[in-house]
Amino acid sequence: MDLTLGNKVVLIGTGAVGSSYAYALINQGITDELVLIDANEERVRGDVQDLEHGIVYAPSTLTIKHGDYIDCEDAALVVICAGAAQKSGETRLDLIQKNVAIFEEIVSKVMTSGFNGIIIVATNPVDVLAYATLKYSGLPNHRVISSGTILDSARFRTIIGKEFDTAASSVHAYIIGEHGDSQLPYWSASSLYGQKISSKLSQSRKEEIAEGVKNAAYSIIDSKGATFYGIAMGLARITKAILKNENVVLPIGAYHDGENGVEDVVIGVPCLINRGGIKKVFDLHLEDDEALKFKKSVETLKEIQKEIWN
Ligand SMILES: NC(=O)C1=CN([C@@H]2O[C@H](COP(=O)(O)OP(=O)(O)OC[C@H]3O[C@@H](n4cnc5c(N)ncnc54)[C@H](O)[C@@H]3O)[C@@H](O)[C@H]2O)C=CC1
Numbered sequence: 001m002d003l004t005l006g007n008k009v010v011l012i013g014t015g016a017v018g019s020s021y022a023y024a025l026i027n028q029g030i031t032d033e034l035v036l037i038d039a040n041e042e043r044v045r046g047d048v049q050d051l052e053h054g055i056v057y058a059p060s061t062l063t064i065k066h067g068d069y070i071d072c073e074d075a076a077l078v079v080i081c082a083g084a085a086q087k088s089g090e091t092r093l094d095l096i097q098k099n100v101a102i103f104e105e106i107v108s109k110v111m112t113s114g115f116n117g118i119i120i121v122a123t124n125p126v127d128v129l130a131y132a133t134l135k136y137s138g139l140p141n142h143r144v145i146s147s148g149t150i151l152d153s154a155r156f157r158t159i160i161g162k163e164f165d166t167a168a169s170s171v172h173a174y175i176i177g178e179h180g181d182s183q184l185p186y187w188s189a190s191s192l193y194g195q196k197i198s199s200k201l202s203q204s205r206k207e208e209i210a211e212g213v214k215n216a217a218y219s220i221i222d223s224k225g226a227t228f229y230g231i232a233m234g235l236a237r238i239t240k241a242i243l244k245n246e247n248v249v250l251p252i253g254a255y256h257d258g259e260n261g262v263e264d265v266v267i268g269v270p271c272l273i274n275r276g277g278i279k280k281v282f283d284l285h286l287e288d289d290e291a292l293k294f295k296k297s298v299e300t301l302k303e304i305q306k307e308i309w310n
């Protein structure tokens with residue numbers, strides 16, 4: 001990545017997820033310059049004004065504008081939340097055909113601008129669309145990030161935190177694999193006050209927790225039609241890790257080129273994130289049942305890739 005780039009963020013897709021992310025960025029003072037793009041221009045115009053009024057009370061000031069793809073030229077980060085969202089009863093993978101076509105168009109426009117930064121993908125199915133973004137952009141592997149299991153891991157930590165009456169921020173726990181139905185808890189590496197969480201829970205409770213995490217999106221979509229605050233905070237966290245060069249460990253979707261015995265797939269694992277993007281994809285030390293589930297998750301994603309790109 002071009003280290004002379006500042007901290008400009010271009011957000012593409014200002015629907016429920018995108019606009020919540022913009023709001024989170026402003027509230028946390030993460031960027032000095034935010035550009036919004038969406039196919040629905042009227043909506044962007046309204047969002048820019050509404051968000052600008054909030055800046056008055058933000059921790060630091062920033063410029064925010066309704067932009068176009070040329071604005072990606074000197075952006076440090078492009079965040080893509082554009083595309084179709086799940087409706088009640090749909091899985092994330094049901095969205096693939098529509099959203100791959102949208103991504104081919106969006107990513108080629110981003111790259112035509114001369115963009116030389118990092119892309120974060122949030123649109124579902126997020127891991128396959130990050131893979132598509134790598135293909136369509138030609139960017140190096142470490143500069144395309146799928147939000148992956150950042151949200152699932154937050155859900156996991158929230159449930160465990162409540163179980164042990166401890167703040168979720170003190171729970172060190174990860175969901176790995178697809179951001180979707182084949183995900184799995186990384187129990188063997190999940191800890192609370194330095195002790196393994198899995199040894200504190202019965203098998204049936206662990207299974208209930210894993211199901212609860214996996215089904216959280218379905219339950220929220222049934223209740224209010226969409227999920228957006230959780231992912232918005234997760235995206236803001238990844239953004240901060242990049243723009244502030246944090247070298248922090250986050251569970252995100254990373255391209256695997258042999259890491260963890262996996263080839264040519266974007267999948268969620270703990271990674272080191274800094275100004276250059278994905279600095280390191282960590283080795284998983286999986287127990288046998290976890291390794292089996294992780295392999296199945298890889299196969300699920302590869303099947304979808306094969307259907308689209310042969
Ligand atoms: N990664 C994650 O953990 C999560 C991902 N999502 C995903 O995020 C995506 C967005 O969800 P919502 O914001 O709820 O949907 P939404 O329907 O509210 O917003 C989508 C936006 O994309 C825009 N758009 C569509 N085609 C476009 C194009 N070609 N160029 C520019 N803009 C375009 C639409 O005008 C709309 O404003 C969905 O795919 C959803 O499944 C949602 C929650 C969590």
Ligand SMILES: CC(=O)C(=O)O
Pocket residue numbers: 086092124151216217227
């Ligand atoms: C919609 C979605 O991907 C989620 O909330 O996990």
